[in-house]
Amino acid sequence: MPPFFSNKKLIILLASLIFLVALVGFSLKEREKLSWPEQFVHDTVGFFQVVFNRPAQYVAGFFENVNDIRNVYEENKTLKKHLRDYAQLHANYDNLQEQYTSLKKQLHIDSVADIDAYNRHVAMVSARSFDGWNQQITVNKGKQQGIQNGWPVVTAEGFIGKVTAVSQFSSTVTLITDPKSNNQIAAEVQNKDQVNGMIEGYDADKNVLLFKKIDIKAKIKKGDEVVTSGMGNVYPKGLLIGKVKSVGTDNYGLTKVAEIEPAAAVNRLDFVNILERKTADSGTDSKGENGQ
Amino acid sequence: MNQVKLFIILFICFLLQGTVMQVFSLKSYGYDLVAAPYFILITVLMIGIFYSKAVALRYAVIFGFLTDVIYTNVWGVYAFCITLTAYLILLLGMHFNQHLIIVVIVSMLATIMLDLEVYGVYTLIGMANQNFIAYTQQHLSPTLILNTVFAIIVFYPFKKMMGALKDR
Numbered sequence: 001m002p003p004f005f006s007n008k009k010l011i012i013l014l015a016s017l018i019f020l021v022a023l024v025g026f027s028l029k030e031r032e033k034l035s036w037p038e039q040f041v042h043d044t045v046g047f048f049q050v051v052f053n054r055p056a057q058y059v060a061g062f063f064e065n066v067n068d069i070r071n072v073y074e075e076n077k078t079l080k081k082h083l084r085d086y087a088q089l090h091a092n093y094d095n096l097q098e099q100y101t102s103l104k105k106q107l108h109i110d111s112v113a114d115i116d117a118y119n120r121h122v123a124m125v126s127a128r129s130f131d132g133w134n135q136q137i138t139v140n141k142g143k144q145q146g147i148q149n150g151w152p153v154v155t156a157e158g159f160i161g162k163v164t165a166v167s168q169f170s171s172t173v174t175l176i177t178d179p180k181s182n183n184q185i186a187a188e189v190q191n192k193d194q195v196n197g198m199i200e201g202y203d204a205d206k207n208v209l210l211f212k213k214i215d216i217k218a219k220i221k222k223g224d225e226v227v228t229s230g231m232g233n234v235y236p237k238g239l240l241i242g243k244v245k246s247v248g249t250d251n252y253g254l255t256k257v258a259e260i261e262p263a264a265a266v267n268r269l270d271f272v273n274i275l276e277r278k279t280a281d282s283g284t285d286s287k288g289e290n291g292q
Numbered sequence: 293m294n295q296v297k298l299f300i301i302l303f304i305c306f307l308l309q310g311t312v313m314q315v316f317s318l319k320s321y322g323y324d325l326v327a328a329p330y331f332i333l334i335t336v337l338m339i340g341i342f343y344s345k346a347v348a349l350r351y352a353v354i355f356g357f358l359t360d361v362i363y364t365n366v367w368g369v370y371a372f373c374i375t376l377t378a379y380l381i382l383l384l385g386m387h388f389n390q391h392l393i394i395v396v397i398v399s400m401l402a403t404i405m406l407d408l409e410v411y412g413v414y415t416l417i418g419m420a421n422q423n424f425i426a427y428t429q430q431h432l433s434p435t436l437i438l439n440t441v442f443a444i445i446v447f448y449p450f451k452k453m454m455g456a457l458k459d460r
Binding site: 013016017019020023024026027028038041042045048049052053056057059060126127128129130131132133134136138164165172174179180204205207267268 | 303307308309310311312313314315316317319320322324326328329358360361362363364365366367368369371372375376410411413414417418419420421422423426430431
């Protein structure tokens, strides 16, 4: 029987342990750009991932359709009811929009860039990290399609994350459910008080986002909707993040902490929208205004 | 030529982990369970048992690192853990015969080892903040089942193919 650990092997093990720690340390720091070998690997693998993902999506979609057929009648009834309300809602909306533009014109604030405005880039999810710990997805649009680092990503239901690495034809999106603490989002509660705070972190056991740094006197209750606040010039205003599930105080009793139930179904993604904020590159004047 | 074949097989497994398996993942059907596919590990073990240990370890490093670059943002964790697990298991595996039951048990052992190693490292750097009991229920057990099934499925094809490669 060969010796379990000969001296040479022990040294290799120790050396690789040190190398591991160094690599982990290197990769944990935030990097703005991927080096070109990385981009090459990402793009090559990304191409094959799309090839594999498409058929899988179709098969999954087929089963979903079969499931849906059973509920068609019920759904149709409720949708018809909604449609009747929709006509009224649309009339109201047109009315308000008209008022808004005319008031805006009277105030001469047309020239100021709108911090809510954004362009959409639709992208297909081509892969997803497979262990439960890394929460990131790969989408099939990259630098060539104009995607940049840090842009927010949403689905029809709400906010899901941001672009954290871009290569030429694919990019990586880190989801809001990622446990890394540098995943911070300026958010506000949509009620009368417009309470501000930060989304910091995710509780995997309860499946809730943690909404921290809320004023202790702020009025916030279960069921309130939480959206991005547009502060900090990173995300546009008004992207739905989720609903308040419970409210408590932090460890020191100085601020409130709320648990937020994510609005978007993060676990089932096929297409996502990457949002390009218009003001972010429209010049320094609008930037200065938002920063205040 | 042999090497190209092995590389393609491993690359397909690598892609399956992140694409097809994620479309049909337990989470997407609403269960709060994670069955992580470690197909690279199982495939590398099969190569090590039926073909050559050195080749298996080389691919363990390559595809472990590829996993790190593509699917995670922390480098080196999978490269180290997969290689270490494959090395230790293949040290033991040399003394066994190549029967289906033995190989499947060895693959199960390897899956548990790898999952615990990755959980340990991620806990150390603060990326897995799940407590141990919840982890064993929601992560380890589904992962074990999925990879055992995969090992049973690929056992005979691999035995046949590696035998053919060796004869050449």
